[in-house]
Amino acid sequence: YRRPVFNFAAGPATLPESVLLKAQAELFDYRGSGMSIMEVSHRGKEFDSVIKTAESDLRELLSVPDDYSVLFLQGGATTQFSAVPLNLCTSPSDPADFIVTGSWGDKAFKEASKYCSPNLVWSGKSEKYTDIADPDSFASRQNPDAKYLHICANETIHGVEFKSYPIPKNKNSLLVADMSSNFCSKPVDVSSFGLIYAGAQKNIGPSGVTIVIVRNDLLGSAQPSTPVMLDYKIHADAASLYNTPPCFGIYVCGLVFADLLDQGGLAEIQRKNEEKAGFLYGAIDGSQGFYVCPVERSVRSLMNVPFTLRRSELEKKFIEEAAKEGMVQLKGHRSVGGVRASIYNAMPLAGVEKLVAFMKDFQARHP
Ligand code: PMP
Secondary structure (H helix, E strand, C coil): CCCCCEECCCCCCCCCHHHHHHHHHHHCCHHHCCCCCCCCCCCCHHHHHHHHHHHHHHHHHHCCCCCEEEEEECCHHHHHHHHHHHHHCCCCCCEEEEEECCHHHHHHHHHHCCCCEEEEEEECHHHCCCCCCCHHHHHHHCCCCCCCEEEECEECCCCEECCCCCCCCCCCCCEEEECCCCCCCCCCCHHHCCEEEEECCCCCCCCCCEEEEEEHHHCCCCCCCCCHHHCHHHHHHCCCCCCCCCHHHHHHHHHHHHHHHHCCCHHHHHHHHHHHHHHHHHHHHCCCCCEECCCCHHHECCCEEEEEECCHHHHHHHHHHHHHCCEECCECCCCCCCEEEECCCCCCHHHHHHHHHHHHHHHHHCC
16 A cells, blocks of 8 residues: 555545556556547447446446346436436335435435335434344334335445345335445345445545446336436436446446456455454444444444544544544544544555554543
8 A cells, every 4th residue: 555645534435546556557548549538439449348347347246137237327326316216106106115224315215205205114313323223123114005115225424234134015025225335345135126326436436426226127117207317218228328428437437346356356345344344343342432433233334434532522633633644534424523434445454453553542642
């Protein structure tokens, strides 16, 4: 690791050094074309190969079944908060179920109310989104007529992650997940979801690319008012080239997918992520209460680790001193405060080890 800082930002977030160096080396002259990949036609042979390879590598990483489309879209995960109900509900009166385990799931739920009739099955708000109840305990609150059940697989701000997925009781058994902040962090059985979406800027590339993986039988019944840019069928039929896609971002995502395959695929990535997260949570739990993680152990995120200092007046100093030592962007989200260490795929173990050593030293200096 050559860089002077370890970047613990929640997104845009750190990317693999090897990917940045490769993008840099190819930036001026993409593989002998005499042009940058940002300058070539999205319908030309260079970009055709970039997007096809990115898609096939992602399919290999996640073992995406053949009856699913992989779309490279724009607008961030936030756009999917409206695109999902527009595509999966035939009219705004169709019901859809939502389990809300943090701020992002709540935003998805609120936006959906413009395009469907959302039913709040369960919310963790009263417990400040620090836990996820046993799905069996609220299964009876699902609407059997709901078109889908929506979850946020990993809540980036609160650090709460589903370790197993609830079973939809709706007639189509359709589970939909926002995987923005844990996409490609571990193997996922895509066939148990109707639709998965993720903004790129945490685990797989620069902001500007949004991935949608959708089962093909769900395409083609969008509400009549659906804008073309939000209609999955239009993008699936055009292989994500209906209009000009975010070419450079897709290129970088492709470099990341190739890197994840080189590392051994998502089972190996999960092993590394569990090692890093285990080390950091272990340090928090072993601090005799100096550091506190509010999240219930069984649902702690492997990606976003929020914690506070028992002496909250020290938090500002902690974040400032860490930054001076090259560990940056550790401030918790403005809505919850405290500290948050995002340790996505591209955060090396050395970064977590350095943070843990700093935490121990800081504690020793503030008895
Ligand atoms: N969902 C989750 C889980 C997120 O972490 C974020 C971004 N932090 C969003 C949705 C919104 O994504 P975007 O900014 O790409 O619209």
